Amino acid sequence: MNLTPLLLVLTLHGVVCDERGARVRRIVGGDAAVAPPEDDPVVFTRFAGKTARVLGVRDLPHYVFRGIRYGHAPAGKERFLRPRQYFLQGFENATRFPPPCVQPVPGQDKVIGDEDCLFLNVFTPTLPTGLEGLPVIVWIHGGGYRYGSASQYGVRHLVGKQVVVVTIQYRLGSLGFLSTGSKTLPGNAALWDMVLAVQWTRNYIGFFGGNPHKIVVMGHGTGASSAIMVALSNVAKGLASGIVAMSGSSLSRFATDDAPKNTAMQVAEANGCPVVSELTMVKCLQNLSPDSIIKVDSSIESQRIDNRGFISGLAGKLGSAPVFEGRRDGRSLPPVAENEPLNDPDSAHSRIPLLTGITKDETKRACQGQYKDEIVKKLRGVPDFLDKVLVKNLQDSLGLQRNNNTSSGRLLSLLDPKQFKNYLEYSKSNIHEGLGKISEATGDALFNVPAFLTADAWSKQNAPSYLYRFEHVGKKKKGYNFLKGLPIIGNSTQSDDSNDTVAHGDELAYLFDAQDFQGRSLGSNEDSNEEDDKVRDIFTQMVTDFARFGKLSLGNEEVKPFSITDNNFVQVGPKPKVSNGFRFCEMGLWLGLAQRLQSSSCKLFKVLDSQLKNLPTGVLKPGGLGGNKIGDALGKVGKPGAVDKKKVQEKLSPVSNSLGMLNPNRDKPKSSQKVLPFGIGR
Known part of the structure; x- marks a missing residue:
């Protein structure tokens, strides 16, 4: 029997031609496929010629895909090298949180974790619907480059605000950042991980x-x-x-290691390794x-x-950290950190929105906690400790100076302490008051100045930047649960002597739930607090609105980006509001902004006119040249209505590069380049 005609009929029955002439396969008869069960989410991926079936879990009300590998194990001969990319393929079981990267156990002579730790977690409120997709937040945990994991952050x-969140892990300590320059x-292996x-x-x-396209x-x-x-x-x-940069910037003291070879030699010698070659x-x-x-x-x-005292515990630079590698020489793969981003005119392509901020009392709990005895001893035993020792050390710690030989220069001269x-x-006679002054000074120099300068630098790139200060005290003081072991946090729960402190890491509890390395809740004995819930809703909405739109709104009003005239910032609390003149006089002191200090609002500080007149022609030394323009222009920053914005901008234009701030009149950057493949010629 000849079956050819019958087969032809059956084939044509399943394929028809529409009006455009294209052949379209149709479903004939039968029932629709059963939808996948909600409690057994599966995602199918196809990339780089490889397909994968990724199994996750339902963690009401969202989906979680845990412990997805993104890089091969950086161990053995791969240690200290750039990571090799891993492509999803076959069956990927993403139902368990990954092991953390190798790190010490705070307060113990013990190490936990695994070198094979280049994993991430994906949290999504919905699986693909065929639409453009939700905004994405990639979370990089803190911990002084030594502590933390992707699974600590619930x-x-x-996610309830309809965004996808990816929490990532990266190599820690010298395993991730060791460098000889x-x-x-x-170095910078961990930055490559990120x-x-x-x-x-x-x-x-x-x-x-x-x-x-919205990450x-x-x-x-x-x-x-x-x-x-x-x-x-x-x-x-x-x-x-x-x-989104919370309580940190590339200008922060702790951001980089400017003497990486010293650290590398110490690590090698302590481990009995030769250092000649x-x-x-x-x-x-x-x-x-x-x-x-x-x-x-x-x-x-x-x-x-x-050796260095409590300031180093607050300021960082205590071990291996990222390094700036300098310009690409054309003979090797490009560096991940060529120059400090805010000091690099070629990073003008960075005109993307920035949200940055600090807490009200970044260093207060540490000053009145684990470092209290040391500070009290110095207050009582060192003559003029505050101005002759503390201020001088903090001026040296300001994050503007990186390399005396670069065009960004360094601090030339500041106010006399x-x-x-x-x-x-x-x-x-009031030691408690003295502790408060030290926490204020360290908070200004180590956190507020970098945040202020970062927002200001961004505004000069014609990119929107938003500055906030988290001020809500509340009952969710969870900095310790997220950042245990970090010197500014300590190894055990520390209490300050007041109930109005919002210290480093306390705002994290208003975005995340505290969890252990296995993703298990740490629980809470805190009383339910309606104000806390309100602030959490406000803060998460701020962050997710920024992720979605690249700007902020309070209520129905859009927040204006940070400006060089207003220095406007959002005060985050139960009743958030926008204020002007962020730490107006204090920034004037730390940055030597003469015109601020001469204004009536700063007369309380009683800075001598003779000292102001003796300020150098600029706060920074622009490539070895002088000039009055920094004091003239930046002195007007944050003084609403005091100066024509266009004139200030004209004054700032030739000065911006000396501050490491980009000139907004620079030519637009060249078109984007493709990211080079990882792991090739490492």
Whole structure:
């Protein structure tokens, strides 16, 4: 029997031609496919010629895909090198949180974690619907480059605002940041981890319901400084649509290590590795157990705090950290951090929105907690400790100076520390008041100044920047739960002597639920508080609105971006509001802004006119040249209505580069470049 005619009929029956002439396959008869069960979410991916079936879990009210690998294990000969990209393929079980990266246990001579730790978690309110997808937040945890994991942060409050959240892990301590400042050991391996994780998000997040073209990179503390460096890196050009930097900036003291070789030599010598040849040293370190390297990191951190005092515990620079690698020489793969982003005119392509901010009392709990005894001893035993010692040390710690040989220059001369007398004045019999003055000074110098300058630098790039100050005290003081072990936090619960403190990390509880490394809730004995819930709703809405629109709104009114005339910022609390003149007089003191200090609102500080007249021609030394323009122009910053904005901008234009702030009149950047493949020629 000839079956050819019958087969032809059957074939044509399943395929018809529409009016346009294209052949379209139709479903004939039968029932619709059964929808996948809600409690057993599966995502199918296809990228780089590889397909995968990714199994997640339903964690009401959203979906979670845990422990997805984005990079191969950076162990053995791969240690200290750039990560190799992993492509999803076959069956991927994403139902368990990953092990954390290798790190010390705070307060114990113990190390936990695994070198094979390049994983991330994806949290999404909905699986793909065929639409453009939801905004995406990539979260880079803080922890002084030494502590933390992707699974510590419960994101249900953010995801509930209809965004996709990706929490990532990266190598910690010397395993992630060790550098000699040379081509043999350039460092920044962990920054490459972060870039690769963001690249993974661009490649795959569409399969999980996210929009690959609307990715905000967000972090806290060292995670915030890393977020800026990663988002503005030339190798990540075009990947981020916005940045959220909480209590940190690439200008922060803790952001980078300006003497990486010293740290590398200490790590090697303590582990018995030869240091005469860098290549031999690296090979030796690659053969050690990761625990021995991390334990030496802890020893170095303790020694530096003992030798340098409490300011180093607050300011950082206690171990391996990112380094600026300088311009690409054309003979090797490009660096991830060529120059400091805010000091690099070629990063003008970074005209993407920024949301940055600080807490009201960043250092107060540490000053009145783990460092209280040391500070009280110095207040009582060191003559004129506040102005002759503290201010001078903090001036040296300001995050503007990076390299005396660069065009960004360094601080040329600031106010004489004696001029801080009225700013720091307190009753000598009131030690508590003295502790408060120290927390105010350290908070200004180490956190407020970098935040202020970062927002100001952004505004000069014609990019919207928004500055906030988190001021709500509440009952959810969870900084310790998220950042345990970080010197500014301490190893045990510390209490200050007042109930109005909002210290480093306290705002995290209003975005995240505190969890352990396995993603289990740490629980809470706190009383239910309606104001706390309200602030959480306000703060999460701020962040997710920024991720969605690249701007902020309070109520039905849009918040204006930070400006050089108003220095406007959002005060976050139960009744958020926009205020002007962020730390107007205090920023004038720390940055030597003469015209601010001469204004009537700053007369309380009683800075001598003779001192102001003797200020150098600029706060910074612009490539070895002088000029009055920084004091003239920046002196008017934050003084509403005091000056014509256009004239101030004209004055700032030739000065901006000396501050490391981009000139808005520069030519537009060239078109985006593709990210180079990872792991090739590393």
